[in-house]
């Protein structure tokens with residue numbers, strides 16, 4: 001079977017144009033199959049997937065109920081346009097709305113997370129009649145035209161083909177922009193900064209505040225207590241729509257249906273993708289508060305996508321949410337995070353000076369690696385590359401972003417699998433200390 005791995009690499013290099021990459025030097029692992037937290041190549045070499053494929057496969061690979069749901073739907077109606085009623089689509093929307101707070105009943109389906117954020121921004125602009133969107137420098141909201149401009153991480157790339165985006169520094173105590181030394185100080189200063197930016201921009205011009213509940217790709221920065229409720233207060237004071245981006249943090253990753261369930265905050269719009277069906281079929285969407293949904297009762301919402309509410313995506317959502325519920329997967333993610341992952345990572349922190357900070361919740365953790373604990377200088381890219389190669393060589397697929405290893409296995413990860421991964425991290429961190 002080795003020749004299939006070679007054939008994959010050959011064809012891939014010849015014909016697939018990959019995202020986020022210079023194409024010339026690419027050499028990607030060929031993955032042929034998967035089950036639960038494990039994937040394998042054609043020759044049978046296995047890897048523990050502690051990346052969840054861009055923090056996506058919350059339910060694990062090849063969950064039988066989700067595969068069966070897709071199969072059954074495909075046998076009956078494999079596609080139908082959005083301008084029709086469809087029971088599977090309606091049931092998917094109902095399942096999602098039932099997990100949202102009271103006062104959220106409608107779901108707009110998109111093809112993924114970026115267009116979910118684009119459509120949420122559009123709804124906020126139409127609802128308020130205002131233009132500007134405030135988001136944070138340390139964020140990732142997707143890579144379509146508007147979503148990438150909202151994304152803070154990519155401000156340095158010329159991408160200004162959307163209007164009215166303003167950025168703030170959200171809370172990040174380890175590298176505070178405000179010289180804060182406690183979570184309380186960082187929270188107070190970040191809220192003060194947000195309020196001042198809205199005042200300076202002119203509150204009557206600000207349509208939305210768009211935040212990842214827990215910024216993910218940018219570093220898994222769990223907000224300090226009081227931050228999100230403080231943002232809610234500011235949004236209310238100035239009549240601004242609060243959009244919480246739950247694309248990465250939602251549907252189990254934090255041990256909650258929505259990450260904001262653990263905080264004292266209720267948004268106006270919720271964007272989702274990834275964990276809603278673990279990416280078995282591409283889908284995303286916006287959960288809309290009743291108040292904003294009413295804006296469009298007698299006014300056309302000028303947006304739509306051919307595949308909005310695709311029946312295969314809808315079937316996978318229904319099956320996935322039902323399985324997460326009946327198998328207690330959300331509670332498992334919380335428990336394994338608290339009982340196994342966090343203590344394991346704290347033990348690594350105690351042993352390895354290269355770890356500057358451990359932070360996270362549920363199955364959503366980051367190890368921030370530093371060249372020097374005192375100065376907090378980030379570990380150089382070459383060493384992060386080495387960390388990645390050494391982890392893969394030990395049979396672990398990692399998620400690495402800048403100077404961080406994100407520890408993000410599927411929500412169904414077992415204690416034994418965590419133990420195996422911790423051994424690999426331990427060995428590799430020893431090489432970096």
Ligand code: PLP
Nearest residue numbers: 112113114140141142247248273
């Ligand atoms: N929002 C967040 C928080 C994300 O993490 C991502 C992707 O990683 C997106 C939006 C974009 O989602 P997609 O890649 O499905 O467009």
